[in-house]
Every structure is written in structure tokens, then in C-alpha cells.
Amino acid sequence: MTRRTAGVLGGMGPAATIDFMAKVLVHSQGSRGPGGREQDDVRLIVDSNPAVPDRNAAVAGTGPSPAPFLADMARGLERAGVDFLVMPCNAAHAFADAVRAATPVPFVSLIDEAVAALRTRFPGVERVGVLAVNGCADARLYENALAPAGIEAVTPQGALRRRFMDTVWAIKRGDKSRGSIEDMRLVANALIEQGASVIIAGCTEVPLLLADGDLDVPMLDSTDVLALRTVAYARGEALPGQ
Amino acid sequence: MTRRTAGVLGGMGPAATIDFMAKVLVHSQGSRGPGGREQDDVRLIVDSNPAVPDRNAAVAGTGPSPAPFLADMARGLERAGVDFLVMPCNAAHAFADAVRAATPVPFVSLIDEAVAALRTRFPGVERVGVLAVNGCADARLYENALAPAGIEAVTPQGALRRRFMDTVWAIKRGDKSRGSIEDMRLVANALIEQGASVIIAGCTEVPLLLADGDLDVPMLDSTDVLALRTVAYARGEALPGQ
Incomplete structure (x- = not known):
């Protein structure tokens, strides 16, 4: 029933990533179907990388850019075999183009x-x-x-x-x-x-x-919305732009 | 202060993996050092893969082996760039040798x-x-x-x-x-x-x-013990057998 593995650009911060995963699990369990088991739940590959530089300072021009970190993480998740990418951090979406440029893996915008x-x-x-x-x-x-x-x-x-x-x-x-x-x-x-x-x-x-x-x-x-949509895309719904 | 990225063979079950990550975060925050920030926390790359076959049935000889799944996950985490592996599922350690055989990345036994x-x-x-x-x-x-x-x-x-x-x-x-x-x-x-x-x-x-x-x-x-030790290894403590 699960068709795609979601890659998660996470750690921004780590507690928010855990909250996202918990919400994915709730929506996954809710969509297992009759007689569903743990094995029917959605697979996530999560890079929880708290070292990504502060997004606020970067947008303000007073700190280093997260862009190269996010690009590296996206390529790592691609190598690990994910089918699409999500990023449970709103501010980091100021650097979403760096993720899109780093890999052909589709990126779902929060x-x-x-x-x-x-x-x-x-x-x-x-x-x-x-x-x-x-x-x-x-x-x-x-x-x-x-x-x-x-x-x-x-x-x-x-x-x-x-x-x-x-x-x-x-x-x-x-x-x-x-x-x-x-x-x-x-x-x-x-x-x-x-x-x-x-x-x-x-x-x-x-x-x-x-x-x-x-x-x-x-x-x-917004975390819960992304979790719900991540489960839908993992279950096979057409990805944005495809 | 963080020197190594931990790879997590997870999803067995997904809620237990989330519990493990939350415990890593507590120990990571507790070891940030003075003036520490989010950026000092431990990086985890987590494959939360609930599709791994039931460990109980496999040990009993009544179901498929998790070994090839765990080996694939270990290789994927290796490609993603992790420095050591942990697996927050006790029963899956009946198949730990498959993980050790799949990759040279050190495996820390729960x-x-x-x-x-x-x-x-x-x-x-x-x-x-x-x-x-x-x-x-x-x-x-x-x-x-x-x-x-x-x-x-x-x-x-x-x-x-x-x-x-x-x-x-x-x-x-x-x-x-x-x-x-x-x-x-x-x-x-x-x-x-x-x-x-x-x-x-x-x-x-x-x-x-x-x-x-x-x-x-x-x-x-045992989850909390593994979380505490994961933080210690991520912070630079010598890995087992090294």
C-alpha cells in the first residue's frame, strides 16, 4: 500500500522533526486499511541535521547560508533511495531552490x-x-x-x-x-x-x-498538513508538478 | 563538538524509533556544553522502515527474514554518509550479523x-x-x-x-x-x-x-541506554572494537 519513500530534510530543529514524524505515524496508522499492520506504515528516511546554520541570520544577511547544507542533505537522501523530499521547517523554505537544484528528486513545499x-x-x-x-x-x-x-x-x-x-x-x-x-x-x-x-x-x-x-x-x-500530505504522496498520490 | 553522524536502522516499530530520537535529543541537549545551541546537537540519519518483516515470525521460522531488508538499509545509510550504525529494536539484533556483513560502517549493539x-x-x-x-x-x-x-x-x-x-x-x-x-x-x-x-x-x-x-x-x-551511548559516540568516544 506504500509506494514511495519520503526523504526528510530535518533537524531544524530536532524536536520539530520528531513532532513531524509522530504526526506522519498518526496519519499512516489512520490510513493502513482494514487489517493493516505496522508493515503497512509509511517509510521515512530522515536526515536530522541540527548543524544547518540558523535560517534567520542567513535571511538577514548576518550569518552563513544553509543552502550548501540543504543541498548536501538532499543529495545524501537521494543516494539513500528516497522518492520525494519534504522539509519540516518553514523558514528553511527561503532556501528551497537550493534543494531543487541539488537533485532531481521531487521536492514537496511545506x-x-x-x-x-x-x-x-x-x-x-x-x-x-x-x-x-x-x-x-x-x-x-x-x-x-x-x-x-x-x-x-x-x-x-x-x-x-x-x-x-x-x-x-x-x-x-x-x-x-x-x-x-x-x-x-x-x-x-x-x-x-x-x-x-x-x-x-x-x-x-x-x-x-x-x-x-x-x-x-x-x-x-503546518507540520500536521505536511505530515498528512507526506502520507498521501507515499501512498501513491501524484506528486506536485508531475 | 559533534564529530560523528549516527545512522539509525529504524521503523521497528516507528513509534519506538521516534521515542529513541526524543531520548537522543534529551541527552544531546544535556551535553551541549555552556552556551550550546541547536547547532551543537547530534546529527542522526534515520531509516524508519516499518516494512521490515516481523522479527518474531522470522526467528520462529514461520516468516520471511528481515536480514536482506536490514542489509539494504545499512548500505543506504552508508551511502548517505553515516559514521556508525545503531538499531533501536532488540529482537532485530537476532539479525545483527547481516548488518555487520553488509557494510564496513561500525555497528553498535543495543x-x-x-x-x-x-x-x-x-x-x-x-x-x-x-x-x-x-x-x-x-x-x-x-x-x-x-x-x-x-x-x-x-x-x-x-x-x-x-x-x-x-x-x-x-x-x-x-x-x-x-x-x-x-x-x-x-x-x-x-x-x-x-x-x-x-x-x-x-x-x-x-x-x-x-x-x-x-x-x-x-x-x-534499553532505548534510553542506546540513546545515551549514541550521543557519546557521536561526541567522539571510541567506538566498540576500534
């Missing part, structure tokens, strides 16, 4: 899949809040993907952005305390006050603290 | 590391209970590794073994219910009644239900 899921699940939505880190927001990844659909994206700015970044760095240190959860909720609520009717968890660290149902508006978990 | 940790942490222990599935028990993996140290292993037998296996299959279906936890505790308690002063979680599904502290005697989590 940003494109999240936007497609948003449009399907929330038809008519006009303004969404995107919990995006500096690199993702500065590269306008969601803004550019949402604009053709006439959807406006609001992201944390100024002091709110700094508070959001501090919370993301805390998660990356393993901090999932009540204080971090409240900080994350505060940032999301500020975007809701700016008119967002849906919040996109546009950083794969966010769902380590917040789940859909924790806010006054629906939250679209 | 069984050997668990037994070494047992002897270090519990000097003088005479009888341990091993929560081992059919394949692991029938291949006498722990019995053979413990005998040279004069340590006796007791494993679930008869009806107790069947109850244990039913619980393991339930975990593999995603069942972490109270009933499953109580069943697992019942099996462990029966081994304690047979004189075991330490319980080895000798199946990587077990710590998905039970943690050290949940029993009347200490529990050695």
Missing part, C-alpha cells in the same frame, strides 16, 4: 501545502495570522504564496516579533513551560486582534506548544 | 550496550527480568550476553509471554491505554516475583508504556 490546505479548509478567508520567525517573515514566504489567492497575511512585528522569537529560542532549548505557552498564545492573540480569522502555525516549533483548539480562532498546523 | 549499562549501574545483580518479545527471547539474545557475567535472565513464558505479546501488538496499533499499561506492569511484576531485582525493558515498545519508577524494582530502559 508552504505550498499549507496554503492549499488553508484554502480548502477555510474557503473565503481574507486575513490570516502567520506565526512566522524572522527568516520566514522577512523572506515573505507566506505573503507571496497567499497573495495570488487574495489572502492577506499578518505576522508578528516589532516587540511582538521579538517576544515570539524569544519563545521559539526557548522551545529550541527544550523549554515547554507554562510561561512559554502563554507567551505564544499572547502573540497569536495579537494577530487575532489585527483581524486574523485563522492562525497558521508557520514555524514547526509552534505546535510543540500550541494545538488547534487552544486559540479563539482555528489554528492550521 | 544488547551489548544494555548489558554493559546493567553491570555498571547494578553491580552484583544476579537475576534480571527481561521484557523480551518472542524473537528476542527465542534467540536468547539477553541470556547469551548476560551468561558470561554470571547473570541469569528470566523472560516471560507461556501465558505470560502471550499476554506480553498481545500488549506489544496493541502498542504497535497505537494503543497506550490504561489497560495496556496495567498488562505490561502485570508481566513485569511476575518476573519480579521470580526473583528479578532489575527489569530490562528489552523491547523498544515497552518504554512507550512504562518508565523507570513505575515498578517495585528499577527498570533499565
Whole structure:
């Protein structure tokens, strides 16, 4: 029932990659079919490489580029035999072209899949809040993907952005305390006050603290969307652009 | 600070592999050193391949061998560039020789590391209970590794073994219910009644239900031992046999 092996450009951060794998497993178990066993679950080959340079500094021009790391990882996964690639890190998609250039293995964009899921699940939505880190927001990844659909994206700015970044760095240190959860909720609520009717968890660290149902508006978990789509592609659905 | 990339022969089952990765991350974060960042964490390349045939049926001679699957996975991880291999599945170690024959990349044995940790942490222990599935028990993996140290292993037998296996299959279906936890505790308690002063979680599904502290005697989590040792080897400790 599984036809393709997914290659995962991971480790950005490692906890977010583990969260992604856990969500793939849930969707895989849910699509085993009657009488399904462990052997029917989806195969993933995962390069969890935390050494990839900080995406935020790279987009800001103050740090080294992740591009050569991502290209090497993509080629390694190709040699290991994967059929398509995913990358459970939103900000790293600012360097997605380096992955596409490194290997002919099809690359499934987290940003494109999240936007497609948003449009399907929330038809008519006009303004969404995107919990995006500096690199993702500065590269306008969601803004550019949402604009053709006439959807406006609001992201944390100024002091709110700094508070959001501090919370993301805390998660990356393993901090999932009540204080971090409240900080994350505060940032999301500020975007809701700016008119967002849906919040996109546009950083794969966010769902380590917040789940859909924790806010006054629906939250679209980009990690979970990518996991669901990874299972669909592994089960044989036509890959994007093919 | 990280010198080697660990290759993980995983997916047996996928949830156990995720548990292993989470434990590697905890030990990696704990050994980052002062001022350490995400970029200092340990790199893992993981082949989470649930399609590997059932180890129990293979050891019993009633099902296909996992050996060619494990050999292919080991070669794929070698091509991806790993420096050593680990396999967070106890029963699959009945086929460890196939991994060793497939690639010159050093293989770190979960069984050997668990037994070494047992002897270090519990000097003088005479009888341990091993929560081992059919394949692991029938291949006498722990019995053979413990005998040279004069340590006796007791494993679930008869009806107790069947109850244990039913619980393991339930975990593999995603069942972490109270009933499953109580069943697992019942099996462990029966081994304690047979004189075991330490319980080895000798199946990587077990710590998905039970943690050290949940029993009347200490529990050695073989997944956690392998995770701790993986971080040590990734940080530069001499590999076994080198």
C-alpha cells in the first residue's frame, strides 16, 4: 500500500522533526486499511541535521547560508533511495531552490501545502495570522504564496516579533513551560486582534506548544498538513508538478 | 563538538524509533556544553522502515527474514554518509550479523550496550527480568550476553509471554491505554516475583508504556541506554572494537 519513500530534510530543529514524524505515524496508522499492520506504515528516511546554520541570520544577511547544507542533505537522501523530499521547517523554505537544484528528486513545499490546505479548509478567508520567525517573515514566504489567492497575511512585528522569537529560542532549548505557552498564545492573540480569522502555525516549533483548539480562532498546523500530505504522496498520490 | 553522524536502522516499530530520537535529543541537549545551541546537537540519519518483516515470525521460522531488508538499509545509510550504525529494536539484533556483513560502517549493539549499562549501574545483580518479545527471547539474545557475567535472565513464558505479546501488538496499533499499561506492569511484576531485582525493558515498545519508577524494582530502559551511548559516540568516544 506504500509506494514511495519520503526523504526528510530535518533537524531544524530536532524536536520539530520528531513532532513531524509522530504526526506522519498518526496519519499512516489512520490510513493502513482494514487489517493493516505496522508493515503497512509509511517509510521515512530522515536526515536530522541540527548543524544547518540558523535560517534567520542567513535571511538577514548576518550569518552563513544553509543552502550548501540543504543541498548536501538532499543529495545524501537521494543516494539513500528516497522518492520525494519534504522539509519540516518553514523558514528553511527561503532556501528551497537550493534543494531543487541539488537533485532531481521531487521536492514537496511545506508552504505550498499549507496554503492549499488553508484554502480548502477555510474557503473565503481574507486575513490570516502567520506565526512566522524572522527568516520566514522577512523572506515573505507566506505573503507571496497567499497573495495570488487574495489572502492577506499578518505576522508578528516589532516587540511582538521579538517576544515570539524569544519563545521559539526557548522551545529550541527544550523549554515547554507554562510561561512559554502563554507567551505564544499572547502573540497569536495579537494577530487575532489585527483581524486574523485563522492562525497558521508557520514555524514547526509552534505546535510543540500550541494545538488547534487552544486559540479563539482555528489554528492550521503546518507540520500536521505536511505530515498528512507526506502520507498521501507515499501512498501513491501524484506528486506536485508531475 | 559533534564529530560523528549516527545512522539509525529504524521503523521497528516507528513509534519506538521516534521515542529513541526524543531520548537522543534529551541527552544531546544535556551535553551541549555552556552556551550550546541547536547547532551543537547530534546529527542522526534515520531509516524508519516499518516494512521490515516481523522479527518474531522470522526467528520462529514461520516468516520471511528481515536480514536482506536490514542489509539494504545499512548500505543506504552508508551511502548517505553515516559514521556508525545503531538499531533501536532488540529482537532485530537476532539479525545483527547481516548488518555487520553488509557494510564496513561500525555497528553498535543495543544488547551489548544494555548489558554493559546493567553491570555498571547494578553491580552484583544476579537475576534480571527481561521484557523480551518472542524473537528476542527465542534467540536468547539477553541470556547469551548476560551468561558470561554470571547473570541469569528470566523472560516471560507461556501465558505470560502471550499476554506480553498481545500488549506489544496493541502498542504497535497505537494503543497506550490504561489497560495496556496495567498488562505490561502485570508481566513485569511476575518476573519480579521470580526473583528479578532489575527489569530490562528489552523491547523498544515497552518504554512507550512504562518508565523507570513505575515498578517495585528499577527498570533499565534499553532505548534510553542506546540513546545515551549514541550521543557519546557521536561526541567522539571510541567506538566498540576500534
